[in-house]
Amino acid sequence: MVTILPFDLSSKSLRPTPIRDKIWAVVALVGPKRRVASIHSSRPAAVSDCLWRREQVKAYARFLADALEPAPVYHIALIHRGELPKGWSPMPALGVLQGRFI
Structure with missing residues:
Protein backbone atom coordinates (compact mmCIF):
# COMPACT_ATOMS: atom_id res chain seq x y z
CA MET A 1 0.00 0.00 0.00
CA VAL A 2 1.30 3.46 -0.91
CA THR A 3 0.98 6.36 1.51
CA ILE A 4 0.99 9.90 0.15
CA LEU A 5 2.54 12.43 2.48
CA PRO A 6 1.64 16.14 2.27
CA PHE A 7 4.37 18.46 1.03
CA ASP A 8 4.74 21.49 3.31
CA LEU A 9 6.23 24.60 1.64
CA SER A 10 6.29 26.55 4.90
CA SER A 11 9.62 25.01 5.91
CA LYS A 12 12.44 27.57 5.98
CA SER A 13 14.80 25.29 4.07
CA LEU A 14 12.39 25.09 1.14
CA ARG A 15 11.71 28.81 0.80
CA PRO A 16 13.85 30.85 -1.57
CA THR A 17 16.39 33.18 0.00
CA PRO A 18 14.86 36.61 0.61
CA ILE A 19 16.09 39.30 -1.79
CA ARG A 20 17.24 41.44 1.15
CA ASP A 21 19.97 38.86 1.82
CA LYS A 22 21.35 39.51 -1.64
CA ILE A 23 23.36 42.51 -2.76
CA TRP A 24 24.84 43.69 -6.05
CA ALA A 25 28.60 43.42 -6.13
CA VAL A 26 31.22 44.76 -8.50
CA VAL A 27 33.69 41.91 -8.86
CA ALA A 28 37.30 42.35 -9.98
CA LEU A 29 39.17 39.58 -11.76
CA VAL A 30 42.94 39.58 -12.13
CA GLY A 31 44.11 36.32 -13.59
CA ALA A 65 51.31 47.74 -19.10
CA ASP A 66 54.55 49.66 -18.38
CA ALA A 67 54.41 48.57 -14.72
CA LEU A 68 53.92 44.97 -15.86
CA GLU A 69 50.75 44.76 -13.77
CA PRO A 70 47.75 42.83 -15.08
CA ALA A 71 44.70 45.05 -15.51
CA PRO A 72 41.62 44.03 -13.50
CA VAL A 73 38.47 43.07 -15.36
CA TYR A 74 35.25 44.23 -13.67
CA HIS A 75 31.76 42.79 -13.84
CA ILE A 76 28.68 42.77 -11.61
CA ALA A 77 27.12 39.84 -9.79
CA LEU A 78 24.26 39.26 -7.38
CA ILE A 79 25.75 37.73 -4.20
CA HIS A 80 24.61 36.80 -0.70
CA ARG A 81 25.78 39.03 2.14
CA GLY A 82 27.33 35.97 3.75
CA GLU A 83 29.73 35.59 0.80
CA LEU A 84 31.65 38.70 1.81
CA PRO A 85 34.87 37.78 3.61
CA LYS A 86 35.25 38.81 7.24
CA GLY A 87 36.89 42.24 7.42
CA TRP A 88 35.98 43.02 3.79
CA SER A 89 36.60 46.60 2.65
CA PRO A 90 36.01 48.29 -0.72
CA MET A 91 38.86 48.13 -3.21
CA PRO A 92 40.16 51.14 -5.18
CA ALA A 93 39.62 50.92 -8.94
CA LEU A 94 43.34 50.34 -9.47
CA GLY A 95 43.86 48.42 -6.25
CA VAL A 96 46.36 46.09 -7.92
CA LEU A 97 48.89 48.92 -7.77
CA GLN A 98 48.66 49.09 -3.99
CA GLY A 99 48.94 45.35 -3.53
CA ARG A 100 45.34 45.22 -2.27
CA PHE A 101 44.26 42.49 -4.67
CA ILE A 102 44.65 39.50 -2.40
Missing part, protein backbone atom coordinates in the same frame (compact mmCIF):
# COMPACT_ATOMS: atom_id res chain seq x y z
CA PRO A 32 42.64 33.51 -11.49
CA LYS A 33 41.95 35.78 -8.49
CA ARG A 34 38.46 37.13 -7.83
CA ARG A 35 37.66 39.86 -5.31
CA VAL A 36 34.54 41.86 -4.46
CA ALA A 37 35.56 45.44 -5.21
CA SER A 38 32.38 47.16 -3.99
CA ILE A 39 28.79 46.39 -3.01
CA HIS A 40 25.53 48.19 -3.79
CA SER A 41 21.89 47.81 -2.85
CA SER A 42 20.66 48.36 -6.42
CA ARG A 43 21.71 47.08 -9.82
CA PRO A 44 21.89 50.55 -11.46
CA ALA A 45 24.33 51.73 -8.78
CA ALA A 46 26.48 48.63 -9.33
CA VAL A 47 26.44 49.11 -13.10
CA SER A 48 27.46 52.76 -12.71
CA ASP A 49 30.33 51.85 -10.39
CA CYS A 50 31.44 49.03 -12.68
CA LEU A 51 31.51 51.37 -15.70
CA TRP A 52 33.53 53.95 -13.73
CA ARG A 53 36.06 51.29 -12.71
CA ARG A 54 36.36 50.07 -16.31
CA GLU A 55 37.01 53.67 -17.44
CA GLN A 56 39.75 54.04 -14.81
CA VAL A 57 41.44 50.85 -16.01
CA LYS A 58 41.15 52.04 -19.62
CA ALA A 59 42.62 55.46 -18.74
CA TYR A 60 45.60 53.86 -16.98
CA ALA A 61 46.05 50.93 -19.38
CA ARG A 62 49.40 52.22 -20.69
CA PHE A 63 50.68 52.76 -17.14
CA LEU A 64 49.59 49.28 -16.08
